[in-house]
Amino acid sequence: MIRYIEPAAAVLLALLWISPLVFAFWAAFHDVSDAVNFRLTAPLTLENFRTAWAGAPWLRYFLNTFMLVSLILAGQFLLCTLAGYAFAQTEFRGRDVLFILVLMQLFILPEVLIVENYQVAASLGLLDSIMGIGAPYMASAFGIFLMRQAFKSVPKDLDEAARVEGCGTLGVLWRVYVPAARPTYLAYALVSVASHWNNFLWPLIVTNSPSTRPLTVGLSLFGAPENGVDISVISAATVMVIAPLLIGFLIFQRQFVQAFLTAGVK
């Protein structure tokens, strides 16, 4: 008997925990009154999605978020690869000082300095632009750590062999180190995309027009009390917004789990 109680309790606890999500899915496909009264036999409807879709420029928001995460990821890959390589495989004067400078970034959380960051973005003319949302995140001390670690584990023989074949320093980086670190890139990309897809505070402050707003900010404006949308419509909008990331989680689930465990904090 006990053999069955434990798994049952586990499943129950898990269900309770994901119930907000389940409820959102349920409400999204049902009429409001059916949704809040839990009429299990109520007919499914797509009306909420139509209402939600018509209520805000979602396509634009999707595009903005997509451009934002791609821009950040491209920037991070480039910067972290170059810097990670410099710290891992080259000797130069002032390396420790520069490394500490990079490390200091870990102490300076963007959430804490929003007013000052806003002023910097304003003076660079980056307000209300995708570049403005993304630029501060392109430097990532965490990414440099990961890349440095990955590059350090590349066998020296490969490096020397490539040089004998006539590769320059950048050629070696591109042809030997980058391919060897592919799993690290994937892990880092997953963590980066997941966290920037969901970022809110900085985009909220920097953007002030629909043409640059990402999904998170768009949805929170859409769901603001003064808009008077009901639970079914907001659920439909929420489902729409989280769907791409949920599907991504399903496809890459093994890699995601690995990425979070090895990469740890973002």
Place this chain on the structure above:
Amino acid sequence: MQKRVVFRHRWLPYLLLAPQIAVTLIFFIWPAYQALETSFFLEDVFGFNRTFVWFENFTALFSDGSYLRSFWTTLIFGLSVTLLSMSTALALAVAANRVLRGKMSYRTFLIWPYAVAPALAGVLWFFMMNPSLGIVAYMLESTFGVDWNHYVNGRQALLMVIVAAAWKQISYNFLFFLAGLQSMPKSLIEAAAIDGASPARRFWTICFPLLSPTTFFLLVVNLVYAFFDTFAIIHATTSGGPADATAILVYKVYSTGFVGQDYGSSAAQSVILMALVIAMTVVQFRFVERKVQY
């Protein structure tokens, strides 16, 4: 030829690092310096003049009742979120570790909330807890007779943001606890079982102590999350209200700087928070990483 190679090697590292250092200086070091500098000045209403006032912004903050309350709110919020999300995650991980069939789908389900943006989680909870329309508020009223209204009741508002913030973080904790449990040597637990220790006793005397490196790591991660990463949830659910009942320190920086436009005070708050981050990081490296090891 030889000369060119030497030349390249001398300058290449700096070239490689230049973009990284530029972004770090522009978006991290410079704003931090700005905050530090601004925190020592008092700006007039029009922003034309500012006077050096030493620590006046700081002393003003620490004699300001609402700021001190925000400290307490942050502490209660941070500890509650950490405790709630970690204990739930541990329970789920222990359960998942026991479940033999369907382990993968169980895990997939459980990591889904992580994919939900904090801002979206906030909106979701906001609608579920809405006093007049929300499903959870309705159930609380009909089953437990609780008169739920987080617009008026500060305690309920705080409880709501705690639950919403903890809910978001459980997935993350769950993954780490589960990994910790799975990497545990089975022989120890089997030995204890042969000696006649009950499952509960086996858990508390073997598994829990062996998990402590994971637990301490998560403790720091969760506190940092609760203190600094929960802005979106609070913004979407309560906007810091009612009457500042859910205004944690990060929210205060935002409301003082952007809503109140008091830059000196906001900068001083940023400096205090930076000091907090540094202190937490030092504690993490000094005590946790070294002492908790098996």
